[in-house]
Structure formats: structure tokens, C-alpha cells
Amino acid sequence: MSKESTNGTPTDSEVILGILNNSESVLKRLYVAYFPMVMQLIINNNGDADDAKDIYQEGIIILYNKVKNGDFELSSKLKTYIYSVCRRLWLKRLSQLNRYGGDIKDFEEYLSVDDETEKNNERDIQFNRMGDALNLLGEPCKTIIEDFYIHNRSMKEICENFGYTNADNAKTQKYKCLQRLKKLFFQQT
């Protein structure tokens, strides 16, 4: 990798490799490179800087997950793809807010990307429900679940953190917590 490419806009294949390898620096360069483009779209179409941040991050997450899942095919320029996804997301947001005047000022070429933002929307709903359920669960359950299922900590570590006298008690506690979490998650509609 040449020195130049560690700072400026990453090439499209660099981005894909970087995401697959969990490269923090590539993610950062990607983010910095295309944010102004999306911000320009949004602040000139009835949005503000916070809207731009929300929409852009949503777009980057869609790209990120698609690459991670291995179903991203680079059929156009990455720039065009990101712009199109964010444009689609912003149009949807505008019509939800009843701020869409039927006219959008465009700054780049774009493709039709309906289907991908729909999929992402479903997943977002599930994640929101999970977040709400975890918050309702309360402590210590929330931390136990997070440590075990998200951070992949061993039951031994968890035992020590919470001062359980033996691993069986901790296990029992963990299963109780998980049952309650399921209940909370599926109760929400």
C-alpha cells in the first residue's frame, strides 16, 4: 500500500478488503471520503447536519453488512452506490416526516436500490426491539447477557465479575436472564 493511499479516498477494492479484514483505518478513510457528498445532498434537501450523520451512517452500515455477508457485488462505482443508498434512505425519511416536497436536488448519478434499504429496515426493527428488551431486562441480567453472548466472555470470568460463589449459580442466573429476555423481546410488537 503506497503512502498516498493511506490518507486519501480509498479505492473501491481497498474498501471491500478493508471491511472484510476489519481495518479501522480503511473504514475511517471510507467514512471521511464520502461524507461530504451525502451531507451536500441532505442539507440542500430540507435536512440538517444531524440528519446527514444518521442517514450516512445507515448507508455505511448497509454497505458494511453486505460486504461482510459476501453478497456485495461491485457493479458500479462505490461512490455511486453509497450516494444511491443514502438518497433512497433520505427520500424515505422525508416522506415519513411529511417534509418531502416532491422534488429533490441531486448532485451525483444514482441507481435504483429499493430492495436493499427494505431489508435493512427489517433488521433495524429487530435491533431496536432487542435494545429495548435489554434495557427492560435491567441489571445484572443485561451485563451477563452482553458479556456472554456479545463479548464472548467465559462463565468463569462472569462468575468473578459478579462474585457468584460457583459457576452453577451463575449458569442458572444466565438462563433465567435469557428466558426473561426472550419473553420481553417477543412480547413487543
Added chain:
Amino acid sequence: MNDNELLEQIERYLNGDMTKQERAAFETLRGENAGINEKVIEHKHFTNLIKQYGERLELEKRLDAIHNEIDVEALEDELKIHPSFIVRLWRNHHSKISVAASIAIFSVLVTLFYTGYLSNRDREIQVLSGRLGDLEKKFKNPPNSSHPAPVNPGNYRGTGFAISADGMIATDYHLVRDADSVYVQSFDGKSYKAKVVHIEQDPDVAILQITDPSFKPLAPLPYNFRKGEADMGENVFTLGFPSNAMVLGPGFLTANSGYRGDSTSYQMSIPANPGNSGGPLLDNKGNVIGIVDAKQTNLAGTTFALKADYLLKAIQNIPSDSLNKPLNLNTRNMLAGLSRPQQIKKLQNYVFMIRVYQ
């Protein structure tokens, strides 16, 4: 096997922690028991969701950290399409502009209100006192005049009529407003000095008294004041001095209220001109029913007259110390049976031209 034990089994199975035998046994169990199979799938799905949720949070945190390093404000300034100067001026200062505009409108209204613009009916109706033109300043005294009339014909001219034989004359206030001196000139051309003894701005009435020593009391008045309102459609007439000669203005009452519903006035269709102001308005029988006041400039032939009742009230308001002797209004009408030319012959001695000097 209770729920917790089952869950533990499922987790061990999914994580690959089971021994070969355990695994085989569990898979058999799973194959036989659809309920357990369902639980395995559900657990797998659910724990994956927790994991993905965690990853998502993590990713969002990373993106936020990156985002915080961007100077968003500078970028916003740079990327925003700047609207034109006027639009920016309005967006940045619209509250100030609005306040300034309100103050401007308010002060205009206040100014108009205090200068009387809003209430002044002179804008639409014209009082019928005539400002004398250059032509009339060449006015010469009639050769048979036995009195030295002023050479200057006066700044304003109007009409007045006697309300008593000893020289009390009713006319319009707007005529004598700001007057330095007032002269009355009779039909036969004799001019007498008069003084203003009473004025009322609203209604528009002034009472003059002839003070000239050469004035000889008139014969008893041939007309009286009609009490009560006249009716719409009645034939009426006025005598006045729109020019140097007395002119008859015939017409009829067209409304029982005046300009903008003013109930103190009549509206009539009479060809009145500047100079008719202050003239008597008489009905067919020669009763005085009002005093000519003004005309609406934007409606041809529409003239207004103050009703006689309000004129009488003004007369009653004359302070007694301005009167030489008590004022007794005539109650006899000597014109009722006469034809219009005969009525006018009798009336003409009692109608005067009013000349006002400022």
C-alpha cells in the same frame, strides 16, 4: 429435564462442546421431538440476533468516533447552496424586518388618525363653500349700492338665511371657520358687517348677527321650521349663491341619512355647487327642513343637508348673553299656498350671500 438443563444442552450442542456420544444422542432426540428441534432453531436464531445487535452497536460506536473527528460545521458552510442575497437577508433578519414593518405601519396609521385623514369626510365630500376665483376678485360693487361694500369680495363665499327679523342668520360652521371678518350681502346687493355669535362644529352650524348700523330689521319671516323628519321623495328646493346671483336649486330627498349613514343629515338630489353651503332647504310648502352642507364628490348630484331639528338645537344652544334680546323663532308659514315663483319672491329677501375674509 427442566428448561435450564435443556438450554444448557442446546448451547453445548450449538457450540460443539458435546462429546460424540452426547451429540449423537441429542441429534436423535432432536429428530424425534419436534418441540426440541424448534427450540434449537429458535435459540440459535435468537443468540445470533443478540450477537449481531452487539456488533451493530460496536460499529455505530466506531462510526461515531470517526464522525466526531470531522469538522461538520465548516463542511456545512462549504456545501450549503447559498441562496441569493435577498433571501439570506430575509432568513437572517426576518424578525427584525417584521418588527420594523409593524412599527412603520403602526406609525402611519397613528399619523393618519391624528391628522384626521381617516375620519375627515372632506376627502370624499366637499363642503359647498366656494373659494373665490380670480375672476370674481374683479367684482365691483353694484352701482346702486348705498353702502360702501368692501372692495375685496372675500376669500370664501357661501349662503345664509335669516332666522329672525332682527338679523340673526344661520349658515355653516365650515364657512366661517378661521374667519377674520364676515359680511352678508342681501339679494338687492346691500352688504352688511356681521359677527359670529355661535358656532357648532358638529353639527356644522354657525349663527351670525348682522351688526351693521345701516341694517334695518326685516319684515316678519314668511317661513317656519318644520318639526319632524321629511320623507324620502319629497320635492325640496334650496336658494343659494353659487355665483354672484341667487340661484334656485330644485330637487327631491333621496335618503333620510347622510354621508355614511349619518342620521343627522338628509341626502338629496339637487344640483348644488360650491357657494350653496349654508342655504336653506325648503319643502314644497316653504317650511325649512334643513341647511345645505356638503356634497359627495364622487357621486354626481348627491348633496347633503343638516336636518332642521339639529339646526334648531344649535339655535337653542346660543348663549343668552350673546343675544341682544330673546330669540323667538317664527312659527307661522306664509308660503304654503303660493306657487314656487311667488314663494321665491318672498324668500329672496331673507337669503344672504356670506362673504368671509381671512
